[in-house]
Amino acid sequence: MSDGAQGAGGADDASMDYYLIFATPEDRDRGAPPLGILVEEFVLCADYTAAGIDSVEWSAATGAWRGSATTSRDIRTDALPRSRVIPVSRHDASDAYQACGGGELPREAEIRTLSRERQPLPAAAPLDLGTTGSRRYRVLFAGEPRDLGSLRSALRLEPVEDPADPLARVIGTATATAAGHDFTWELRRIGPGIAWCLDVTVRLGTGPETPIGALLHHHRQAIRGQCLIPVTIERFA
Known part of the structure; x- marks a missing residue:
């Protein structure tokens, strides 16, 4: 490469x-x-x-x-x-x-x-959103999940909106800490039947950055396991 x-x-x-x-x-x-x-x-x-x-x-x-x-x-x-x-x-x-x-x-x-x-895949420099010390990623997916309940469990999501509502956007959110980095992620529906995304915010600590890649990979595979197809991994900040 x-x-x-x-x-x-x-x-x-x-x-x-x-x-x-x-x-x-x-x-x-x-x-x-x-x-x-x-x-x-x-x-x-x-x-x-x-x-x-x-x-x-x-x-x-x-x-x-x-x-x-x-x-x-x-x-x-x-x-x-x-x-x-x-x-x-x-x-x-x-x-x-x-x-x-x-x-x-x-x-x-x-x-x-x-x-x-x-x-x-198109690439652009992350936007400057005034979030020094933080990163914001979006993993975009095509399709519809086979079992949303299993997906919420795999990502350890706490419910935010009713997933049965086709107009619901944020399905759930979760947090974790690894190597001094604080992670927050949420699963979003991008319009009924259009696409889904996983938004991940990382507040950087002093440890190595490998846990960032590990979390993005694990979550991408968990979502892919529910028949959603990963499209790209972008960074907004």
């Missing part, structure tokens, strides 16, 4: 995101064999914002890997392609890969050497 960007994690620590691709939404819902597997990795800057998404796709029909920036972009911008994919763990992707005749799923270090394509 260049220009201060880095992968989301180490060589084989399951830092990549895996999706099963199905022919139709009905095939996805009834557990039919997938057409292929999409593997993505967020390319992160030093402050843990996203500079791009590297992606590669495996086809069960051909047994070949190919760059997949178009699929990666389409599942974030178009509800139909999104309805044909399901986020899964590396373990589940490995089982599907083997069941479809692929054999043993390559290690993540090897996947990085395949014919990947990068979808660049």
Whole structure:
């Protein structure tokens, strides 16, 4: 990686995101064999914002890997392609890969050497909001959560507004402290059926900044586990 960007994690620590691709939404819902597997990795800057998404796709029909920036972009911008994919763990992707005749799923270090394509994400300097000593991040997601109750539990959210109300915006909020940094996060709905976001405020302490990246990664994966697809990681201050 260049220009201060880095992968989301180490060589084989399951830092990549895996999706099963199905022919139709009905095939996805009834557990039919997938057409292929999409593997993505967020390319992160030093402050843990996203500079791009590297992606590669495996086809069960051909047994070949190919760059997949178009699929990666389409599942974030178009509800139909999104309805044909399901986020899964590396373990589940490995089982599907083997069941479809692929054999043993390559290690993540090897996947990085395949014919990947990068979808660049727009980047801008954080706004000066007069919050010296603080950072404000937004992780944007496409789609709708499968189980909002489970998502609130995974993020340890205290309720703010009634999630059953389609006009409710802030679903819940939570706080934590790690390495001297104070974290506050809240889950927001961006319009009914449009998108969701996780807003994270960090009041910086004197400890290392790695817990910031760890929290953003953990929460992104928890939300992704409820079938929301991460779009980007921005920083506002």
